[in-house]
Amino acid sequence: MSGERIDWRQLAPQRWKNGAGLTRELAVEPAGASMDDFDWRISVAEVEQDAPFSAFAGVDRCIALLDGAGMTLRSADGAAVRRLDRVGEPFRFAGEMPLVAELVDGPCEDFNVMVRRAAHEAHVTPLRQPGTLEAAPAGMLVCLSGRWxxxxxxxxxxxxxxxxxxxxxxxxxxxxxxALALAVHLYRSPGATRDAAIPGCTRATNT
Known part of the structure; x- marks a missing residue:
């Protein structure tokens, strides 16, 4: 099956769930799902000022810097959790974790994958060399630089x-x-059902 081509620069931006930033939705499952009932969601966010991340209970997230100097993610007590300043480097965290994005030097743009923890897993892998992407129930290839x-x-x-x-x-x-790209593989969690009880936080394999 051929992939569906997406140009995210042509997608209309929407406000974050908490209203503190902009997002362009590349894909969501089921189609037309809202921020409260998606199984998985892939988007690009524009961060123009220091702002808290929206909270998503029961969701695992993975983000990667696309453009700009990046940001430092801080916990509720102000401690630095992670500095995102290298383009294409994935960082995984639980969606219910209270985090604030503190810009390093001006606005930045990031890639975001969210999956309902009880039902799905996401593997996000940076690519710089020729290779083969393995099959998966769903997935995406994203060009960050060069041509692929x-x-x-x-x-x-x-x-x-x-x-x-x-x-x-x-x-x-x-x-x-x-050349730099991101490969996203989306899998069903073993034994998952869409209405399964949400277990403790698990993280996708860091490949």
């Missing part, structure tokens, strides 16, 4: 391929340097 060829398509920065119903095993090839 995949599944008969050439992706420029700001473009992505989405496989909503079955991601095939596909080869990826950088076409221009420097």
């Amino acid at each position: 060829k995949c599944d008969g398509s050439t992706l420029e920065r700001g473009q992505a391929l989405l496989w909503r119903r079955g991601m095939p095993r596909v080869s990826v090839q950088p076409q221009a340097s420097p």
Whole structure:
């Protein structure tokens, strides 16, 4: 199955759940789901000022810097949890964790994957070299820099391929340097049902 081509620069921005920033929704499952009842959601966020992250109980999150100097994530007591200043480096955390984004030097943009912990797992992997993406129930390839060829398509920065119903095993090839992409593999959690009780926080494998 061929992937659906997405250019997130053409998507209309929406306010964050808490109103403190902007987000562009690349994909959500089920289609048309709200912030309160999605199974998984992939988006790009614009952070223009220091702001708290929206809280998502029962959700695992993974973010990666796309553009700008980045931000420092701080806990409720002000302690630094993680500094995100390297483009394409994934960071995973529980969605209910109270975090505040403190900008390093001006606005930045980040990539965001959220999955309902009781039902799904997300693996987010940076790519810089030619390779093969393994099959998955759903997935996405996102071009962060350079150009990438995949599944008969050439992706420029700001473009992505989405496989909503079955991601095939596909080869990826950088076409221009420097090249950086993110591969997202989405899996059902073993024995999961959409209405399953939410267990303790588990994190996707850091690949």
